[in-house]
Amino acid sequence: MLSVVPGAAANPDQPVRNGGSLVIDELVREGARRMLAEALQAEVDDYIARFAADRDERGRRLVVRNGSHQPREVLTSSGAVEVVAPRVNDRRVDPGTGQRVRFCSAILPPWCRKTPKITEVLPLLYLHGLSSGDFVPALGEFLGSTAGLSAPVITKLTETWKAEQRAFAARDLSEVDYVYLWADGIHVNIRLEEHKLCLLVMIGVRADGRKELIALADGYRESTESWADLLRDAARRGMRAPVLAVGDGALGFWGALREVFPQAREQRCWFHKIGNVLGALPRSAHPGAKKALAEIWNAEDKRHALDAVRAFEATYGAKFGKAVTKITDDAEVLLAFYDFPAEHWIHLRTTNPIESTFATVRHRTKITRGPGSRAAGLAMAFKLIQAAQDRWRAVNAPHLVALVRAGALFVNGKLVERPDDHHQPEAA
Numbered sequence: 001m002l003s004v005v006p007g008a009a010a011n012p013d014q015p016v017r018n019g020g021s022l023v024i025d026e027l028v029r030e031g032a033r034r035m036l037a038e039a040l041q042a043e044v045d046d047y048i049a050r051f052a053a054d055r056d057e058r059g060r061r062l063v064v065r066n067g068s069h070q071p072r073e074v075l076t077s078s079g080a081v082e083v084v085a086p087r088v089n090d091r092r093v094d095p096g097t098g099q100r101v102r103f104c105s106a107i108l109p110p111w112c113r114k115t116p117k118i119t120e121v122l123p124l125l126y127l128h129g130l131s132s133g134d135f136v137p138a139l140g141e142f143l144g145s146t147a148g149l150s151a152p153v154i155t156k157l158t159e160t161w162k163a164e165q166r167a168f169a170a171r172d173l174s175e176v177d178y179v180y181l182w183a184d185g186i187h188v189n190i191r192l193e194e195h196k197l198c199l200l201v202m203i204g205v206r207a208d209g210r211k212e213l214i215a216l217a218d219g220y221r222e223s224t225e226s227w228a229d230l231l232r233d234a235a236r237r238g239m240r241a242p243v244l245a246v247g248d249g250a251l252g253f254w255g256a257l258r259e260v261f262p263q264a265r266e267q268r269c270w271f272h273k274i275g276n277v278l279g280a281l282p283r284s285a286h287p288g289a290k291k292a293l294a295e296i297w298n299a300e301d302k303r304h305a306l307d308a309v310r311a312f313e314a315t316y317g318a319k320f321g322k323a324v325t326k327i328t329d330d331a332e333v334l335l336a337f338y339d340f341p342a343e344h345w346i347h348l349r350t351t352n353p354i355e356s357t358f359a360t361v362r363h364r365t366k367i368t369r370g371p372g373s374r375a376a377g378l379a380m381a382f383k384l385i386q387a388a389q390d391r392w393r394a395v396n397a398p399h400l401v402a403l404v405r406a407g408a409l410f411v412n413g414k415l416v417e418r419p420d421d422h423h424q425p426e427a428a
Contacts, residue, residue, distance in 0.1 A: 033081045036074075039107055044086045047103055054092060062091045063103075074108070083108060161379035168382065169217070174238025178204030178214060179405045180347070180395075181242035181264070183253050184354040185222035188377050197377045198222060200230050201385075203353050204242065207405055209398020211353060213385050214239070218378055227256035235260055243404050244340065246351055248272035249330070267336040270297045271350040273326065280323035281316070289316065289323070296327070297349055301412035302338040306331070340404060342413025343397035357388045 044065065051063040066089035073080045088103035104110065186199040200219040205211055215234055219226030241261035247253050248269045257264055274293055281289055292312045299305035309331050317324045327334065337348040347353075358381075395401065400415075409416040 029081055032076060033083065036081060036083055036108070040083070040085050040105060043105060043107055044088055044103075047088060051090075051092070056091070064089050158376050158379055161383045162375055165216070165379045165382040169215070169233075170237075172238055173214075173234060176212070177207045177240055177405060178212075179207055179243050179401050180205035180344075181214070181245040182351045182353050183227075183245060183247040183257075184269075184351045185219065185250065185253075186354070186358045186381075188381070197374050198226075199358075199378065199381055200226060201354050201358070202230070202234070203357075205347075205395055205401060207402050209394040209401045211389070211392040211394065213389055216378065216382055216385065218374055222250050222252045224252040224255040227253045228259055231256050231260040244336065244348065246348055248351065249276065265336055265339075266333045267348055268330050268333045269349070269351045270334065271352065271355065273330070273334060277323050277326050280326065281320055285316070285320070292316075293327075297334070302335055303412075305335050305338065338412055340410055340413070341397060341400040341415070343400060344395055344404075345413060347395050353392070357385055 048061075048063050048065065052061065054062040056062060066087040069085045069087055071082050071084045074083050075081075085105065085108055090101050090103050092101040093099070094101055182201075182203045184201055186201060188197045188199060198219045198221055200215070200217045200222070202214040202216075203211060204214045215230055217226075217230045217233075219230070241264050244265045244267055245253075245257055245261075246267045246269060249272060254266060257266070274290070277293065278286055278289060289312075292308070292315060295308040296305050296312065299308055309327060313324050313328055337345050340348060403415065404410075
């Protein structure tokens, strides 16, 4: 039974310390140690009781207690806990292999030095900006021990991530249908190399509305050939052509898409386009231009959007022709989203699923001045996206995604129940 004897504290508002440690921390660790010891003892008692009838030719039990293992520290979310695990002498022989049967605790395996929660949090802290050299000082005080926190332990994680990324890049895509596709190139510094790492990223929307990473590869400056290699590889692994692809104005991706998946429709990213237009305008014109551009991409239907394009051209065409042509030349692919469900417009106008996800990657590489190699950068980005993917929400009205794949007609965001009746008045 745990007991606490309160002593006189200089300041009653301050928690009591004992040898530099908070008493409450010691209580938590002691409670965790005792509960773990009782659980391990109960596990061993149950194991021995299950095989109490197994005896040798002399009538002696084959499964008995055999003292205790050497004490060892286990890092838990409550801090470092010293554990003394009971030992079992199991003299039974497996008839299939002829090997001695060995007891292995399901609660505390022999190799365990950190609980699963700690094992999960270490790579996440590394990915989110804590450098490998900072783990010992940063977490040693917090957990009460530095066991299992050395820089080499953390660095070994990248080798595992590289293997996982290679397996991901080779997986079969024939069983998954991606209806929408976002594509973008993300540039990341490489600490030990002169050139930046260009990550080619594709995120898709499945037929059930869920978002999912499709592919992640190391490209060369978002060239057409780099994108084509990635798309060809996805096609070889069974990927179907998406109905709509969303990306910025980089010519490399669109050239590759037209070669590999010519039937896919194109939607330019409004976030990138607005940045390009404002870059061609003086700063004094930005407030008015932003409002005029919002009238285009936020219009209630395609007709009003085209009217807003003409209004933008009339307002800025005489003085800033270069800025206006960035809109008028790409009007068709900037407004393609109007031919899809209105509930999906917010998702299809930009490449935000990629941009928001890679904000974490940029933060991580800024902290560490970039990964040490291209392979490490690719593996790091893969794990960050994989962690972020668990928090991605499905697109609005996910049930409409399957209709898009089936070829249903949407006009200004609304489903046309009888397409023939809709087109007949136009023909007349």
